[in-house]
Amino acid sequence: MGRYVIRRLIQAIPVLLGATLLIFCIVFALPGDPIASLFGDKRPDPAIAEVLREQYHLNDPLLLQYWYYISGVLFRGDFGVNFADVPVSQIMAGKFQITLNLALTALVMEAVIGVGLGLWAALRRGKATDTVILAATLLLISVPTLVTGFVLQLVLGVKLKQWTGADIFPVAGTFAGWRSYLLPGFVLAGVSIAYLTRLTRTSLAETLRSDYIRTATAKGLSRRRVVGRHALRNALIPLITFLGADLGQLMGGAVITETIFNLQGIGNQLFMSVYLREQPVVVGIITVLVLIYILANLVVDLLYAVLDPRIRYE
Amino acid sequence: MKKTSADVLPAEGGLGDAPLLAVDNLHVEFHTRAGVVRAVNGVSYTVGPGETLAVLGESGSGKSVTAQAIMGILDMPPAVIPQGEIRFKGTDLLKLSEHDRTQVRGQRIAMIFQDALSALNPVFTVGWQISEMFRVHRGMSKSDAMKKAVELMDRVRIPAAKQRVHDYPHQFSGGMRQRIMIAMSIALDPEVLIADEPTTALDVTVQAQIMELLAELQRESQMGLILITHDLGVVADVADKIAVMYGGRIVENAPVYDIYRAPAHPYTKGLLDSIPRVDQKGHELYAIKGLPPNLLDLPTGCAFHPRCPFRQENCVTDAPPLYEISGTRGSACHYWREVLDGERR
Ligand SMILES: Nc1ncnc2c1ncn2[C@@H]1O[C@H](COP(=O)(O)OP(=O)(O)OP(=O)(O)O)[C@@H](O)[C@H]1O
Ligand code: SF4
Numbered sequence: 001m002g003r004y005v006i007r008r009l010i011q012a013i014p015v016l017l018g019a020t021l022l023i024f025c026i027v028f029a030l031p032g033d034p035i036a037s038l039f040g041d042k043r044p045d046p047a048i049a050e051v052l053r054e055q056y057h058l059n060d061p062l063l064l065q066y067w068y069y070i071s072g073v074l075f076r077g078d079f080g081v082n083f084a085d086v087p088v089s090q091i092m093a094g095k096f097q098i099t100l101n102l103a104l105t106a107l108v109m110e111a112v113i114g115v116g117l118g119l120w121a122a123l124r125r126g127k128a129t130d131t132v133i134l135a136a137t138l139l140l141i142s143v144p145t146l147v148t149g150f151v152l153q154l155v156l157g158v159k160l161k162q163w164t165g166a167d168i169f170p171v172a173g174t175f176a177g178w179r180s181y182l183l184p185g186f187v188l189a190g191v192s193i194a195y196l197t198r199l200t201r202t203s204l205a206e207t208l209r210s211d212y213i214r215t216a217t218a219k220g221l222s223r224r225r226v227v228g229r230h231a232l233r234n235a236l237i238p239l240i241t242f243l244g245a246d247l248g249q250l251m252g253g254a255v256i257t258e259t260i261f262n263l264q265g266i267g268n269q270l271f272m273s274v275y276l277r278e279q280p281v282v283v284g285i286i287t288v289l290v291l292i293y294i295l296a297n298l299v300v301d302l303l304y305a306v307l308d309p310r311i312r313y314e
Numbered sequence: 315m316k317k318t319s320a321d322v323l324p325a326e327g328g329l330g331d332a333p334l335l336a337v338d339n340l341h342v343e344f345h346t347r348a349g350v351v352r353a354v355n356g357v358s359y360t361v362g363p364g365e366t367l368a369v370l371g372e373s374g375s376g377k378s379v380t381a382q383a384i385m386g387i388l389d390m391p392p393a394v395i396p397q398g399e400i401r402f403k404g405t406d407l408l409k410l411s412e413h414d415r416t417q418v419r420g421q422r423i424a425m426i427f428q429d430a431l432s433a434l435n436p437v438f439t440v441g442w443q444i445s446e447m448f449r450v451h452r453g454m455s456k457s458d459a460m461k462k463a464v465e466l467m468d469r470v471r472i473p474a475a476k477q478r479v480h481d482y483p484h485q486f487s488g489g490m491r492q493r494i495m496i497a498m499s500i501a502l503d504p505e506v507l508i509a510d511e512p513t514t515a516l517d518v519t520v521q522a523q524i525m526e527l528l529a530e531l532q533r534e535s536q537m538g539l540i541l542i543t544h545d546l547g548v549v550a551d552v553a554d555k556i557a558v559m560y561g562g563r564i565v566e567n568a569p570v571y572d573i574y575r576a577p578a579h580p581y582t583k584g585l586l587d588s589i590p591r592v593d594q595k596g597h598e599l600y601a602i603k604g605l606p607p608n609l610l611d612l613p614t615g616c617a618f619h620p621r622c623p624f625r626q627e628n629c630v631t632d633a634p635p636l637y638e639i640s641g642t643r644g645s646a647c648h649y650w651r652e653v654l655d656g657e658r659r
């Protein structure tokens with residue numbers, strides 16, 4: 001297994017290079033002059049601007065600039081500095097933590113609520129419970145995050161506090177520790193919860209129709225054991241892929257949620273940096289996101305092999 | 315279950331005695347969106363201890379549905395059993411509570427399926443799956459149950475059973491997987507074993523080995539065996555009697571020898587005529603003309619009439635009962651005499 005992990009990590013290198021190069025090119029193709037934006041509304045002295053340009057290698061060919069950057073990342077773990085000489089890693093630190101907390105909260109909610117509801121619906125197929133759950137997921141999928149975000153913030157955050165006097169779900173910032181992440185976590189997870197519910201429902205329903213479930217029933221096992229021991233593990237396998245892929249999705253897609261709940265996470269930073277043309281920061285953040293994505297996929301593949309003995313580490 | 319085991323076992327051997335398992339006028343319907351699928355329409359058959367009943371019939375004739383009704387593994391709904399009895403040692407299984415029924419399933423009446431790869435759970439070792447019978451039904455400890463699993467795998471002659479208990483189904487060949495299925499089904503010495511096309515998915519040499527194994531296990535334990543199959547060659551070798559199904563009915567039942575000598579139903583005759591025979595090499599193979607009946611809308615009268623070369627006018631309107639030809643033989647054809655006298659092609 002160790003060899004498999006190492007091989008997978010080596011395989012990830014070209015992916016990382018390709019993805020970062022692409023981002024590098026896109027970001028540098030953006031209109032606007034980062035040096036000019038450093039000076040705000042004032043016109044920079046052309047001589048100073050030229051010195052800065054040299055210092056940040058902005059006059060070198062794009063590929064060479066990329067090499068300076070990526071060799072720093074790969075060999076020194078150095079993500080470079082922004083145009084105010086603040087190290088990018090320093091800008092990212094802390095912010096990634098916040099977004100990671102948010103994304104993991106969302107992921108746990110997804111796994112618990114989505115899988116739970118999905119299993120419940122599958123076991124009550126065609127009954128009222130099933131219909132209600134399906135309708136709820138449809139609602140969750142069709143309402144934009146912006147709307148669910150503000151509505152929940154208002155109802156569960158503001159109004160609930162007014163009625164009960166207790167600040168159960170903080171509406172902004174991260175001052176209340178893990179509780180700060182409950183509401184934004186749910187908002188971020190919303191659509192995924194709905195999809196995962198449906199996926200779980202289909203997966204379990206399909207598993208329950210398979211031949212080995214018929215065999216288990218024919219062995220004289222109780223319904224409980226048939227579902228809990230024989231069906232569940234098989235039904236969960238396809239969900240792992242969804243959850244793993246979703247971690248990347250959640251981290252990258254947290255901008256709206258972070259804005260609504262004023263969380264100083266990576267989404268907010270990314271948005272600001274794009275706005276300010278801070279190319280090194282943008283590229284740095286995306287490099288880390290790609291890394292997380294690759295790692296999440298590796299974990300998914302490892303989990304897959306744990307759950308499904310037919311899959312070997314090749 | 316206490317009820318059933320309290321009943322007296324029928325006397326050994328005799329065909330006419332109270333049977334071990336009796337399916338009596340069983341009807342099974344599926345209520346689907348397209349309408350009511352009448353899959354089983356009054357099937358009756360019996361099997362005694364040590365006896366092998368072969369159930370024949372083309373695809374869709376209701377062989378598996380009947381078997382699943384016996385096991386009680388039909389999904390209800392959509393399946394409905396409006397009529398009929400399934401008596402196991404005199405007790406009607408259909409009247410048992412779900413709890414009592416679960417006690418019969420797998421312990422007294424067991425079943426093996428056609429495709430052992432899909433019928434075994436892919437995420438558990440075969441040892442786990444076999445030993446589950448002992449853990450759940452006999453309350454054995456994990457290690458004792460695993461020892462029993464090894465014994466069973468030895469008994470169905472899986473080489474290196476001791477090492478292979480820890481393997482997963484996909485690591486075995488088709489024949490070995492079917493042996494595992496068999497080991498699991500006979501774990502608790504069931505009195506009746508239903509084998510639903512146990513060899514269809516296997517290649518010919520392996521088929522013979524599996525049939526031999528089943529026959530041997532049956533001899534040792536005197537279980538009643540219901541063998542559902544398409545393979546008339548297998549039937550001749552191992553079965554004591556045959557029930558031929560068509561459109562959810564038994565159209566002919568008889569001891570093996572009688573049927574092979576002279577079928578008493580045009581459909582059986584068609585089946586036998588469609589077996590390739592060495593002495594007729596080069597001749598075109600006979601095939602029964604027409605399509606299987608639509609179970610949503612069965613033909614009036616005799617369900618076989620649209621395809622029957624013996625058809626007369628009244629066949630279209632009058633459904634034939636299962637005429638008793640002798641004490642052990644019946645045919646659901648108004649003209650069974652003519653068929654019986656007719657020449658084998
Ligand atoms: N769940 C179901 N819903 C609707 N119809 C069903 C269902 N299960 C079985 N049937 C129908 O019942 C009929 C009898 O099926 P069955 O499986 O018993 O056939 P069979 O004789 O075993 O055929 P084969 O040789 O192909 O296994 C088929 O026409 C099938 O379409
Ligand atoms: S009853 Fe008539 S149609 Fe049916 S099998 Fe006999 S001869 Fe053919």
Ligand SMILES: [Mg+2]
Nearest residue numbers: 377378379510
């Ligand atoms: Mg079948």
